[in-house]
Amino acid sequence: MNPFTGSIEYNPPSEPPSSKQYKSSLVPSFLSLDISGRVLRINTFSKIIAPGARVGWVIGPAQIIERYQRQAEFGTEAPSGFSLLALYNILEKEWGHEGFFNWLAYLRASYTHRRDVMVKACYDHLPKQVASFMVPSAGIIQWIRVDVINHPETDQKHQDHAVRQQNLLDVEHSIFEAATKEQVLVAKGSFFKTALYKGGPIDDGVYFRLTFAAAPEDQIEEAVRRFGAAIRAEFGLV
Known part of the structure; x- marks a missing residue:
């Protein structure tokens, strides 16, 4: 690209x-x-x-x-x-x-x-306080990272790594359900994990996968706008 x-x-x-x-x-x-x-x-x-x-x-x-x-x-x-x-x-x-x-x-x-339409929508509609992404250089997928450290239900300061890992999955699911209520379907990043966390530093973020392969341009932008609204609602952002 x-x-x-x-x-x-x-x-x-x-x-x-x-x-x-x-x-x-x-x-x-x-x-x-x-x-x-x-x-x-x-x-x-x-x-x-x-x-x-x-x-x-x-x-x-x-x-x-x-x-x-x-x-x-x-x-x-x-x-x-x-x-x-x-x-x-x-x-x-x-x-x-x-x-x-x-x-x-x-x-x-x-x-x-199509990538450009989605990337511009990400810049325009995702809350920059918690959401970040990289511009794809190939393929049909846009990954979004959401920093959960300020999520109301976060427990990322817990000393037990297993507890922190489960908390990440819980927050991820909560954001996923919020997106579903906005009538936009995204894929959880945990769907693509090959194994559970087994030690070492934990990324204080959860990931979501969006595709720009087939939807019309106006629907691509609207989907990103709704996903941004879902994230804002989850974090209590204006």
């Missing part, structure tokens, strides 16, 4: 870049830096063609890919035949390599614009 400039004007490229220009604009992948066969690259059409495609591919050392194929033979077996046929017709018969790169360039411009 291009850097966020503060403007939300949509300026799609008048001339799509050539495949060479497009590839040269990308950040080098870990796969391109690998010299010892340690990197597996997992790709999916679900995020670049259609969410329902459920087709992806893996690039890596031949020995690992062979084991992956054996595992797939008695696991997933194969993706949907309908999806494979549709993708074959689009990529091979219609677009070709150049058309596929043109589509990716358009997709990047579209997602960059």
Whole structure:
């Protein structure tokens, strides 16, 4: 994505870049830096063609890919035949390599614009006293961090780490329910944790995930405004 400039004007490229220009604009992948066969690259059409495609591919050392194929033979077996046929017709018969790169360039411009709409809404509507975020440089997700140290129900000065961890989950759920009352659905950051806290310093913040992938621009801004209102209500902010 291009850097966020503060403007939300949509300026799609008048001339799509050539495949060479497009590839040269990308950040080098870990796969391109690998010299010892340690990197597996997992790709999916679900995020670049259609969410329902459920087709992806893996690039890596031949020995690992062979084991992956054996595992797939008695696991997933194969993706949907309908999806494979549709993708074959689009990529091979219609677009070709150049058309596929043109589509990716358009997709990047579209997602960059949607990202800009959400980021501007975050600047405009989230309470800066407790909410912070970083501008995404790729993908379709905006993460919001909410500092809970001043939340009315916080217990982050407790000496027991387990108590503090549970308190974070309680405050997170309270903010989530407040957002639900505002009729906006966000994803809790704890949904994406791989394990419970096991020691060390605790971040006095909870995280929420928003997406700008599909909603119309006006709904993106309205959703962020409502989420900001929910946070203000939880913290008693004006």
